[in-house]
Amino acid sequence: MKLIEVKGLKKSFGSEYLLKDFSLDIGEGEIVAVMGPSGIGKSTLLNIIGGLDKEYEGSISYDPRIFDGIDVPFPFVFQESESLLPWKTVEDNVRIAGRRLTQDEIDDALKSVGLYEHRHKKPGELSGGMKQRVSLARALVCRSRVLLLDEPFASLDSEMRTRLQLLVKDLCKSKGITVIMVTHDIAEAEAMADRIVSI
């Protein structure tokens, strides 16, 4: 079985249908880039796969191992890191990932994204790329098998974007994490993904 199987997905907001009869199989450890014109339904698809939007037609099957022993099966990283709590430090923003984390787990996640030295800073003291790395550390510390990325690097300059693309790809490949990422950037899709899916 594939890790995630989307079959005949349809979604409507009012009378307008998005994702008419959309199907997609995602294998374990795969990095899949989802591309398509603005407004076609890419974020909507990610929200449905990640369980944030439960109103759709069609079916989505998950390999039950996705839910084994974790609190957050589908951590998201979005374009803007405004989901960070400004009054909490970097390490406390990672700590709120959703389960009882040990200090070692938090430290390891921060080290993996190169932010361990900055762990006592608040989000307001960080650059955009650093904030994205905090979001990434928070997603990684969930130990989920799946990571959902919605244009996570779009607001960053090209150097930081390239750095984070390589970082995420290396981390996810080394940990066997399956990634579904929405991007507008064909170079990003080619740099990171095993497969590009067009909607």
Ligand SMILES: Nc1ncnc2c1ncn2[C@@H]1O[C@H](COP(=O)(O)OP(=O)(O)OP(=O)(O)O)[C@@H](O)[C@H]1O
């Ligand atoms: N909660 C909602 N209520 C009503 N319409 C919505 C809602 N969410 C999304 N839409 C509409 O659904 C369409 C698809 O939105 P979505 O964000 O999935 O597109 P997208 O392909 O990710 O676009 P972009 O590339 O511009 O981010 C848009 O027309 C949007 O206005």
